[in-house]
Amino acid sequence: SGATAAFAGLADGAYAVSARAVDGAGNVGPAASYTFTVDTTRPTVASVARRTPSAATVAVRPGEALTFRVTFREPVRVTDVTAAAFAVAGSSATATAVTAVAAADGYATAFDVTVG
Numbered sequence: 001s002g003a004t005a006a007f008a009g010l011a012d013g014a015y016a017v018s019a020r021a022v023d024g025a026g027n028v029g030p031a032a033s034y035t036f037t038v039d040t041t042r043p044t045v046a047s048v049a050r051r052t053p054s055a056a057t058v059a060v061r062p063g064e065a066l067t068f069r070v071t072f073r074e075p076v077r078v079t080d081v082t083a084a085a086f087a088v089a090g091s092s093a094t095a096t097a098v099t100a101v102a103a104a105d106g107y108a109t110a111f112d113v114t115v116g
Contacts, residue, residue: 046073065116075107
């Protein structure tokens with residue numbers, strides 16, 4: 001039928017698990033394997049750059065949206081990055097949209113965050 005294995009206390013790093021089936025007659029089937037990585041370190045922001053209006057535009061009119069490119073030091077899962085994750089210090093403005101830039105396999109390192 002099936003078997004389950006639980007792994008606890010694994011340190012950060014890459015792991016591989018393999019298994020084979022043995023029937024009642026002692027016949028051994030081919031091995032199947034699965035690789036995975038344990039990464040418990042939180043991602044950090046590498047940079048925040050103003051995109052629109054351009055950084056050359058000093059003043060922003062009331063009600064005008066701003067877009068910033070936020071770049072992380074490592075790929076993060078796109079579904080984990082939401083507008084609620086961003087705050088604008090010294091303002092009541094909130095992020096209203098987040099768009100992954102060049103996402104691959106559900107991960108990206110850069111996101112455009114629109115405020116206002």
